[in-house]
Amino acid sequence: MCLMLRSRDIRIAKFRLANPLCLAPLLGVNCIAFRLMCHNYGAALVYSPMLHSTGLVKADDEGRSSMLEFVKEERPLAIQIIGRDPNIMAESLQYIEPYCDIIDLNFGCPDKDILGQKMGAYFSKHPEQMTKIVSKIVGSTNKPVTAKIRIGWDSQHLNQNKAAKILEDAGVAAIAVHGRTTKQRYSGKANWESIKQVKEKANIPIIGNGDIWSADDAKRMLDMTGCDMVMVGRGAMGNPYLFRRCVSLVMEEKALPDQTTEQKGRTLLEFIKLYSKVQPVKRFTELRQHSLWFCTGAKGASTKRLMLSKAENEEELVRIVRKEFKV
Ligand SMILES: Cc1cc2nc3c(=O)[nH]c(=O)nc-3n(C[C@H](O)[C@H](O)[C@H](O)COP(=O)(O)O)c2cc1C
Incomplete structure (x- = not known):
C-alpha cells in the first residue's frame, strides 16, 4: 500500500x-x-x-x-x-x-x-x-x-x-x-x-x-x-x-550492497572529474574536503584521509586516490 x-x-x-x-x-x-x-x-x-x-x-x-x-x-x-x-x-x-x-x-x-x-x-x-x-x-x-x-x-x-x-x-x-x-x-x-x-x-x-x-x-x-x-x-x-x-x-524493494572500497574510489574519481568540469570557480580545498568525506566506510579510512589531506593540487589528489583506493 x-x-x-x-x-x-x-x-x-x-x-x-x-x-x-x-x-x-x-x-x-x-x-x-x-x-x-x-x-x-x-x-x-x-x-x-x-x-x-x-x-x-x-x-x-x-x-x-x-x-x-x-x-x-x-x-x-x-x-x-x-x-x-x-x-x-x-x-x-x-x-x-x-x-x-x-x-x-x-x-x-x-x-x-x-x-x-x-x-x-x-x-x-x-x-x-x-x-x-x-x-x-x-x-x-x-x-x-x-x-x-x-x-x-x-x-x-x-x-x-x-x-x-x-x-x-x-x-x-x-x-x-x-x-x-x-x-x-x-x-x-x-x-x-x-x-x-x-x-x-x-x-x-x-x-x-x-x-x-x-x-x-x-x-x-x-x-x-x-x-x-x-x-x-x-x-x-x-x-x-x-x-x-x-x-x-x-x-x-531491492536492497543493494554498499559500495566496495574500490567502487568508492571510482565514485570519488567520478566526483573529481565532475567538479573540475562543472564548478565555475574551482576551490581546491573544497574538492579535497569532499575527497576526505568519500573515505568514510572505506577500508583503512584514516590512512586514506591522511594521505589525501597531503595533496596540494588536483593532479596529486587523483594520483593519491588511484594509489590508496587501488583504482
Ligand atoms: C555541514 C552542514 C551544513 C548545513 N547547512 C544547512 C543549510 O544551509 N540549510 C539548512 O536548512 N540546513 C542545513 N543543515 C542541516 C541539514 O540540512 C539537516 O537538517 C541536518 O543535517 C539533519 O539531517 P541529517 O541527520 O540527515 O544530517 C546543515 C547541516 C550540516 C551538517
Missing part, C-alpha cells in the same frame, strides 16, 4: 517528483558537482545551501553571481533563502527564481550568529512570527514555497505541530521537519515521532529529516512517520551512492 502510493504520486504543489528522496540543504557541502552527483544517483530533488537574502540583495553583480552557481542539469532544484525582513526576502527572489523550481525558507539554522540576527531557528521560539515572511514570499512568487523547521527550541518546548499549522495556514506547499530541537543542533537522535505527529495533522506534503544514514533508515522513516519524502543530510556527504541504494529499496 505504502509502496504503491510512494511510486505513484509524489508532488509538491503541482510539481511531480520521481521518488521520495531528496538531498538536504548543506552549507559548505552542496556545491554544483555534489548536487549533480546526488541527482545522478537518484535524488529526486536537491537543495542549495542557504543563501542570505540580505547578501543577495546588497551584493554587487560580481558578488551575487558567485552566490548563484547553478546548472540546469541538477534540476529539480530547491533554492533555500534565510532572512528576517519579508521585504528584503521578497526582493531577493528575482535573483534566484530563474534557477530553481522551489523556493525554500530556512527556519531551522541554529548557528549563534544566525540566531543573534533573529533568523533561522530563532523562529522555533517564535513560530507565529513566520506568518509575515511566508505570506509575503508566497504572494511574491509563482513558484511553490516550502519551509524547513526544527521540532522546537528545546525538549521542554516541542512545538512542531503548532509551527506546521502556522506554515500551512500561511500557504507553504510542503514542510521539511528536522527531528531535532534548536538546542540539540546536530547531536542526539532525531525524533521521528515528532515528524509523525506533524504528518498526521498536515494537509500538505511533509518531508522527514534527521538520521538517514542507510537505505533501511530511509524506508523505516517513510514507514514509521508516514511522511511523503525523506531528506538526507550528513549521510550523503562523501556518499552520493546512498541515493541509489535508498531509491532501489524504497521504490523497488
Whole structure:
C-alpha cells in the first residue's frame, strides 16, 4: 500500500517528483558537482545551501553571481533563502527564481550568529512570527514555497505541530521537519515521532529529516512517520551512492550492497572529474574536503584521509586516490 502510493504520486504543489528522496540543504557541502552527483544517483530533488537574502540583495553583480552557481542539469532544484525582513526576502527572489523550481525558507539554522540576527531557528521560539515572511514570499512568487523547521527550541518546548499549522495556514506547499530541537543542533537522535505527529495533522506534503544514514533508515522513516519524502543530510556527504541504494529499496524493494572500497574510489574519481568540469570557480580545498568525506566506510579510512589531506593540487589528489583506493 505504502509502496504503491510512494511510486505513484509524489508532488509538491503541482510539481511531480520521481521518488521520495531528496538531498538536504548543506552549507559548505552542496556545491554544483555534489548536487549533480546526488541527482545522478537518484535524488529526486536537491537543495542549495542557504543563501542570505540580505547578501543577495546588497551584493554587487560580481558578488551575487558567485552566490548563484547553478546548472540546469541538477534540476529539480530547491533554492533555500534565510532572512528576517519579508521585504528584503521578497526582493531577493528575482535573483534566484530563474534557477530553481522551489523556493525554500530556512527556519531551522541554529548557528549563534544566525540566531543573534533573529533568523533561522530563532523562529522555533517564535513560530507565529513566520506568518509575515511566508505570506509575503508566497504572494511574491509563482513558484511553490516550502519551509524547513526544527521540532522546537528545546525538549521542554516541542512545538512542531503548532509551527506546521502556522506554515500551512500561511500557504507553504510542503514542510521539511528536522527531528531535532534548536538546542540539540546536530547531536542526539532525531525524533521521528515528532515528524509523525506533524504528518498526521498536515494537509500538505511533509518531508522527514534527521538520521538517514542507510537505505533501511530511509524506508523505516517513510514507514514509521508516514511522511511523503525523506531528506538526507550528513549521510550523503562523501556518499552520493546512498541515493541509489535508498531509491532501489524504497521504490523497488531491492536492497543493494554498499559500495566496495574500490567502487568508492571510482565514485570519488567520478566526483573529481565532475567538479573540475562543472564548478565555475574551482576551490581546491573544497574538492579535497569532499575527497576526505568519500573515505568514510572505506577500508583503512584514516590512512586514506591522511594521505589525501597531503595533496596540494588536483593532479596529486587523483594520483593519491588511484594509489590508496587501488583504482
Ligand atoms: C555541514 C552542514 C551544513 C548545513 N547547512 C544547512 C543549510 O544551509 N540549510 C539548512 O536548512 N540546513 C542545513 N543543515 C542541516 C541539514 O540540512 C539537516 O537538517 C541536518 O543535517 C539533519 O539531517 P541529517 O541527520 O540527515 O544530517 C546543515 C547541516 C550540516 C551538517
